[in-house]
Amino acid sequence: MIRRLASALGLLLLLGAMPWAAADEARVLLVANAGVDSPRLTRDTTRALFAMRQRTWPDGRAARIFVLPNRHPVHARFVKQRLSVYPHQLQLAWDRVVFSGTGQAPHRVATQAEMLEQIATTPGALGYLEREYLDDRVQVITIQ
Template identity: 75%
Template sequence: MPVLILGLVLIFMALLTPSAGFADEESVVLVAHPAVGTSTLNRDTARAIFAMRQRTWPDGQAARVFVLPNDHPVHARFAKELLAVYPHQLQLSWDRLVFSGTGQAPTRVFSQSEMLERIADTPGGLGYLEREHLDDRVQVISME
C-alpha cells in the first residue's frame, strides 16, 4: 500500500512539473540578434555560452550574452527550465571567471524590454525573453 501511494504522489508531481518540451505562451525562449547564423543550440552549448565558458557561437561569431538580475523570476525560470541549472550556479561560474581574471560576467539588463533592445542592437547578442515580449527585431533560437 505505501508503494502505491508513493507511486501516485510521483505521478501527481510529474503532472504539476512543467516540461521543457512543451512551450506555452508564457514560456521563456532563447533569443538572438537576427544576423546570428545559428538557429538551434543544444542544452550543453547554451549552458556553456551562458556560463561564459564558450565565448563564440558555433559558427565562430563572438557571443554577447545578456541576463536579467538573479532575483528576477524570468531569469530563474530560464536557468531552471532551459539550462537545467540553478541561478546561483551561473553566478558562481561568473564569479570564478571575474575573480580569477580569466573572463567576465555577462551584461546584466534590468527588464525584458531592455533585454529585447540590447539583443536587437548587438551583433552576436543572446538572451532570453517570455514569448509575449518577442518581436521581429530578434530571432528565436530553438533548443535541441
C-alpha cells in the same frame, strides 16, 4: 460517495477546460540577434555560453550574453527550465571566471524591454524573453 464522485467529476471538467497552451507560453525563450546564423544550439552549448565558458557562436563569431538580475522571476525560470541549473549555480560560474581573470560576467539588463533592445541592436547577442516581448528584430533559438 456521490459527493466524492461529483467532486472528482468537477475536477476533471476543470482540468479539461484549462488552456494547456498557457504552460507553453509561460516558457522563457532563448533569443538572439537577427543576424546570428545559428538557429539551433545544444543544451550543453547554451549552458557553456551562459556560464561564460564559451565566448563564440558555433560559426566563430563573438557571442554577447545578456541576462536579467538574479532575483528576477524570468531569469530564474529561464535558468531552471532551459539550462537545468539554479540561478546561484550560474552566478558561481560567473564569479569563477571573473575572479580567476579568465573572463567576464554577462551583461546585465534591468527589464525584458531592455533585454529586447540590447539583443536587437547588438551583433552576436544572446538572451531570453517571454513570448509577449518578442518582435521581428530578434530570432528564437531552438535548444536541442
